Amino acid sequence: MMILPFVKPRALPCLSGVSRRLDQLNPSGVLVPKGTWVSQNRFRPISDESRPNKIGESRFRLYLPRQATPPSTSTAFAHLEEQKPDLSKDVLPLLVGTGGRWRLSDDGHALERSFRFLTFAKAWDFMTGVSLECKYLNHHPEWSNCYNKVTVRLTTHQPKGLSRMDVNLARVCDIIALRCKEVVPGPGPKPPGRQNDSEVSTEVSTKDSTELPAGTHKETPTETSTETPA
Numbered sequence: 001m002m003i004l005p006f007v008k009p010r011a012l013p014c015l016s017g018v019s020r021r022l023d024q025l026n027p028s029g030v031l032v033p034k035g036t037w038v039s040q041n042r043f044r045p046i047s048d049e050s051r052p053n054k055i056g057e058s059r060f061r062l063y064l065p066r067q068a069t070p071p072s073t074s075t076a077f078a079h080l081e082e083q084k085p086d087l088s089k090d091v092l093p094l095l096v097g098t099g100g101r102w103r104l105s106d107d108g109h110a111l112e113r114s115f116r117f118l119t120f121a122k123a124w125d126f127m128t129g130v131s132l133e134c135k136y137l138n139h140h141p142e143w144s145n146c147y148n149k150v151t152v153r154l155t156t157h158q159p160k161g162l163s164r165m166d167v168n169l170a171r172v173c174d175i176i177a178l179r180c181k182e183v184v185p186g187p188g189p190k191p192p193g194r195q196n197d198s199e200v201s202t203e204v205s206t207k208d209s210t211e212l213p214a215g216t217h218k219e220t221p222t223e224t225s226t227e228t229p230a
């Protein structure tokens with residue numbers, strides 16, 4: 001029997017389409033299951049140095065789009081840019097107005113955002129998914145939940161202020177929210193029979209690269225929702 005050497009390609013062409021779709025859904029970055037090949041031309045991996053206190057291993061890898069981002073006019077952002085120029089480059093795509101849904105707190109020390117889901121069960125799934133990643137990141141959100149809404153504030157206590165851990169956790173929250181069918185405001189045309197045309201529920205196709213392989217990762221939150229939408 002002939003044994004062929006296994007050579008891992010830099011990117012699989014068939015997956016770059018998936019990468020592009022994820023990029024459109026979430027311009028602040030992509031979170032893919034470990035081992036997935038992502039186009040190196042379009043995305044740059046976040047190094048593991050950002051997880052200095054990691055316990056165990058995350059089930060995901062984070063990638064950032066390589067595209068340039070427009071400048072922000074926020075005062076808190078100017079302050080951040082002055083203090084942490086490297087970090088501010090990664091914060092920009094997360095912020096409202098420059099591609100994301102997060103807001104920088106007035107003092108520039110925290111990222112804040114609310115998430116809304118179809119049901120309480122989906123909100124719970126989101127919190128469970130984020131909690132599991134927090135374990136690996138060794139970083140925790142300040143958050144609250146009321147029915148289908150989850151409010152998140154990300155800041156670092158030691159050293160005080162905004163850190164790369166907050167930025168990474170913000171991306172994790174965004175992508176897990178996407179998987180939990182977050183309800184996001186959007187203009188969109190009114191589909192026939194829909195009562196509320198100002199909101200859409202985002203959903204990642206079960207065929208794309210955020211899907212976990214069958215039979216693995218038993219701790220993944222399950223789709224338990226039987227409630228009717230709020």
Ligand SMILES: C[C@H](O)[C@H](O)[C@H]1CNC2=NC(N)=NC(=O)C2=N1
Pocket residue numbers: 053138139140141154155156157158159
């Ligand atoms: C000792 C341990 O590294 C710290 O307590 C970690 C845990 N999680 C944390 N979470 C947050 N949000 N900020 C921190 O400074 C922090 N520190």
